[in-house]
Amino acid sequence: MSVGLEREPSQAVEPASGQSDSGGAGRAAERPTWPHRHLLDTDVLTGGDVELVMATADAMKQVLARPIPTVPALRGRNVTLLFYEASTRTRVSFEVAGKNLSANVVNIATAASSVTKGESLVDTVRTLEALGAQLLVIRHGVSGAPYLAARHFGGHIVNAGDGWHAHPTQALLDLYTIRERLGQSLAGRKVVVLGDVLHSRVARSNVWTLTAAGADLWLCGPATLLRGFEAWARVGAAGRRFTVTSDVNAALRDADVVMALRVQRERMASALVPSLREYAARFGLTAERLELARPEAFVMHPGPMNEGVEIAPAVAEGPRSVITTQVANGVAVRMAVLQLLAGRVA
Amino acid sequence: MSAVAATSVGQPVADLELSRAWLVDPAGGREGPGEIIVTNGVLEAVNWLEGDEAAGVDERGVVVAPAFTDLHAHFREPGNEAAETIATGTAAAAHGGFGTVCLMPNTDPPVDGREGMARLDSVVAGLSSPVRVLAYGAVTARSAGEELAPLGELADAGVVGYSDDGSPVRSAAVLRSALLYGGMLGLPVVDHPEDLGLTSGAEAHEGLVATVLGLRGWPAAAEAAAVGRDLAVLADVLADEPRARLHLTHVSTAPALDLIRSAKAARLPVTCDIAPHHLALSDEWLAGSRRWAWEAVDSVGRARDPWTDGSLVAAPFDSSLRVNPPLRSPEDAAACLAALLDGTADAVATDHAPHTSVDKDVEFGLAANGISGIETALGLLIAGVDAGRLPLLRAIEAMTLGASRVLGDRIGPGSGLVEGEQATLVVFDRADSWEVSPTNLLSLGKNSPLLGLELPGRVLLTIVDGQFAYRDRSLDA
Numbered sequence: 077m078s079v080g081l082e083r084e085p086s087q088a089v090e091p092a093s094g095q096s097d098s099g100g101a102g103r104a105a106e107r108p109t110w111p112h113r114h115l116l117d118t119d120v121l122t123g124g125d126v127e128l129v130m131a132t133a134d135a136m137k138q139v140l141a142r143p144i145p146t147v148p149a150l151r152g153r154n155v156t157l158l159f160y161e162a163s164t165r166t167r168v169s170f171e172v173a174g175k176n177l178s179a180n181v182v183n184i185a186t187a188a189s190s191v192t193k194g195e196s197l198v199d200t201v202r203t204l205e206a207l208g209a210q211l212l213v214i215r216h217g218v219s220g221a222p223y224l225a226a227r228h229f230g231g232h233i234v235n236a237g238d239g240w241h242a243h244p245t246q247a248l249l250d251l252y253t254i255r256e257r258l259g260q261s262l263a264g265r266k267v268v269v270l271g272d273v274l275h276s277r278v279a280r281s282n283v284w285t286l287t288a289a290g291a292d293l294w295l296c297g298p299a300t301l302l303r304g305f306e307a308w309a310r311v312g313a314a315g316r317r318f319t320v321t322s323d324v325n326a327a328l329r330d331a332d333v334v335m336a337l338r339v340q341r342e343r344m345a346s347a348l349v350p351s352l353r354e355y356a357a358r359f360g361l362t363a364e365r366l367e368l369a370r371p372e373a374f375v376m377h378p379g380p381m382n383e384g385v386e387i388a389p390a391v392a393e394g395p396r397s398v399i400t401t402q403v404a405n406g407v408a409v410r411m412a413v414l415q416l417l418a419g420r421v422a
Numbered sequence: 423m424s425a426v427a428a429t430s431v432g433q434p435v436a437d438l439e440l441s442r443a444w445l446v447d448p449a450g451g452r453e454g455p456g457e458i459i460v461t462n463g464v465l466e467a468v469n470w471l472e473g474d475e476a477a478g479v480d481e482r483g484v485v486v487a488p489a490f491t492d493l494h495a496h497f498r499e500p501g502n503e504a505a506e507t508i509a510t511g512t513a514a515a516a517h518g519g520f521g522t523v524c525l526m527p528n529t530d531p532p533v534d535g536r537e538g539m540a541r542l543d544s545v546v547a548g549l550s551s552p553v554r555v556l557a558y559g560a561v562t563a564r565s566a567g568e569e570l571a572p573l574g575e576l577a578d579a580g581v582v583g584y585s586d587d588g589s590p591v592r593s594a595a596v597l598r599s600a601l602l603y604g605g606m607l608g609l610p611v612v613d614h615p616e617d618l619g620l621t622s623g624a625e626a627h628e629g630l631v632a633t634v635l636g637l638r639g640w641p642a643a644a645e646a647a648a649v650g651r652d653l654a655v656l657a658d659v660l661a662d663e664p665r666a667r668l669h670l671t672h673v674s675t676a677p678a679l680d681l682i683r684s685a686k687a688a689r690l691p692v693t694c695d696i697a698p699h700h701l702a703l704s705d706e707w708l709a710g711s712r713r714w715a716w717e718a719v720d721s722v723g724r725a726r727d728p729w730t731d732g733s734l735v736a737a738p739f740d741s742s743l744r745v746n747p748p749l750r751s752p753e754d755a756a757a758c759l760a761a762l763l764d765g766t767a768d769a770v771a772t773d774h775a776p777h778t779s780v781d782k783d784v785e786f787g788l789a790a791n792g793i794s795g796i797e798t799a800l801g802l803l804i805a806g807v808d809a810g811r812l813p814l815l816r817a818i819e820a821m822t823l824g825a826s827r828v829l830g831d832r833i834g835p836g837s838g839l840v841e842g843e844q845a846t847l848v849v850f851d852r853a854d855s856w857e858v859s860p861t862n863l864l865s866l867g868k869n870s871p872l873l874g875l876e877l878p879g880r881v882l883l884t885i886v887d888g889q890f891a892y893r894d895r896s897l898d899a
């Protein structure tokens with residue numbers, strides 16, 4: 077059929093990954109340029125794109141090590157943070173990243189209730205553009221909302237988390253943190269994502285980046301919170317291979333990395349989990365369970381944590397935890413993303 | 423390009439001669455080269471051509487058929503005239519080749535008594551369009567799902583059946599009463615089969631696309647569970663009321679169609695329809711695919727992976743694709759097509775659901791359900807015909823004779839090409855296409871996922887009861 081619709085350059089479909097263009101390790105020395113207008117998810121990033129984020133984040137980390145950790149990359153630029161969901165961690169991380177790049181950062185906290193009252197996202201986005209927003213960082217409870225915003229905004233959109241769908245900067249900072257410890261290639265490294273996979277935008281964005289990086293990815297949780305992922309693993313959309321299991325011991329055995337995901341109280345009201353106590357007993361990441369992993373394995377969590385539910389306090393605060401490193405790396409990675417989208421070439 | 427020449431709507435067809443066209447007569451079970459003559463609104467002659475006369479006329483050019491009947495449309499008057507009025511809805515219907523529409527009663531207020539029918543009758547009496555406007559009455563008072571609406575009073579006022587569409591008939595007990603009482607009155611109950619317990623908050627068909635996009639799953643089981651309930655209740659009441667009749671609308675999944683196929687084999691008096699978008703589109707479109715459903719399955723009928731084969735060409739999360747029931751998997755779409763071919767599905771009905779941009783141009787999960795589809799139904803079916811998936815005769819039968827089988831003679835004459843009757847015809851050109859665009863859609867509802875695409879099968883004329891309902895501007899030249 078004849079199709080009149082074209083993807084914007086930012087959403088251009090990359091060639092099927094696998095053999096050809098992804099798998100960042102060992103890429104040629106030629107320095108690629110950043111081709112995307114927005115960062116909406118990690119699914120469209122090539123291996124080259126990811127390498128560029130990682131290399132830029134390295135540079136930003138050096139900036140952060142300076143006594144005055146600022147560069148003028150976004151001087152005079154306006155970064156607007158539009159958060160429809162409460163989030164301290166991600167919002168502050170973007171705010172610090174923007175300020176370190178000398179941007180003017182505008183914070184707009186929108187009560188979740190105004191979303192359901194029908195206050196139009198499209199109008200809000202147009203208004204913010206008229207008020208000078210050039211980079212718009214959006215957190216929204218409805219999957220796909222940043223894609224709607226991108227259709228109506230002249231500048232750059234960064235998805236800071238949409239519904240269950242995607243959280244690309246989290247996946248990139250997770251990858252950055254893993255590579256700091258395991259090196260550039262994750263080939264053969266077992267990475268376990270443990271918890272409420274069904275409702276997790278972090279899990280989905282990590283599926284794209286970790287499988288592209290060659291990791292042996294395992295998704296683990298109760299069957300009710302894995303629904304649909306078994307089929308995804310079987311089809312292997314875009315050639316992505318990963319393993320889905322409810323067997324927590326099989327998942328953790330010989331793991332190199334364990335990433336625990338938050339389990340929310342609402343899951344009991346919707347009859348997906350009997351109780352948090354039962355969840356903690358069967359799927360909680362405890363010190364005993366972690367013994368199954370490799371001795372040098374480390375533990376991650378995107379936050380905020382329910383200590384004592386999906387992760388035991390002793391693990392969260394123990395020597396294997398890199399959770400605070402993730403937070404610190406988050407600033408460097410978000411600086412890198414903002415710089416790549418809108419920064420002036422140094 | 424394809425706006426109505428407003429002056430011609432409602433004018434009698436004084437004199438029209440179409441020679442060397444492809445005639446399709448579903449009631450007669452016949453198609454072939456021929457010519458028709460309409461004089462003073464009457465279909466005076468239907469001449470089938472043979473031998474040398476027929477040379478060069480094939481089914482790929484201009485087609486003449488009985489005007490279509492839509493078993494399922496939502497016009498929004500009263501209550502939401504910004505989304506559609508009876509006047510704009512009938513204009514859109516005629517542009518789509520439809521001469522008869524059956525309106526669902528879920529307006530605001532709903533058509534749940536004779537007052538609602540009187541209100542509708544007075545609007546229809548003032549229309550210039552000759553499109554026949556028929557109506558369902560609500561099954562329950564205020565469509566609230568509890569007490570029966572005055573079904574007898576509604577029957578006296580001329581409804582063609584009963585439906586709480588928008589929602590299922592909520593309780594099996596109410597459905598049982600409605601089937602018995604409606605059967606007594608000789609009218610069917612039209613159910614929207616959905617187990618609401620399985621679809622709370624659902625956004626997209628539960629499957630690969632919903633999983634990858636992080637959309638709340640809408641399981642196929644919700645439809646099969648409701649169809650199973652409805653069929654069990656129907657079987658149960660037949661001993662007491664053999665005239666009880668059940669029609670299941672916009673059936674969209676393979677398991678539900680299997681249940682209906684078995685029920686028909688067991689001679690239960692059940693009929694069903696399928697919406698054009700469930701035949702031609704699939705849930706892939708939510709991820710950005712724009713290929714037809716039959717192109718989205720491999721040679722053994724399994725859904726292809728649009729992420730690997732480069733078929734994601736549009737941005738994901740287009741809210742014009744949000745509809746109830748949702749766009750299903752390519753396998754389900756294939757099952758819908760198979761059901762249409764083997765007669766499990768009696769008819770194609772549009773479920774035309776126009777919405778304003780205020781309700782639709784919002785986040786996917788907050789958008790109103792529904793597709794403005796009465797003008798694109800023919801094009802979607804012709805796409806299937808062009809692809810060799812659907813015989814032209816069956817496609818047209820499903821929008822003419824099929825609808826008559828569901829509602830019987832209540833929808834009036836016109837499923838065949840019968841000399842001496844008032845002309846009720848559609849004339850369309852399969853070789854010509856048109857662009858689906860906000861200006862070309864006559865419906866106030868511009869919520870079509872096909873905007874920007876070219877559809878085959880341009881309607882040239884729709885004639886109802888001897889009067890013009892639609893006349894393509896190209897004919898004025």
Ligand SMILES: [Zn+2]
Nearest residue numbers: 587588614746
């Ligand atoms: Zn319905």
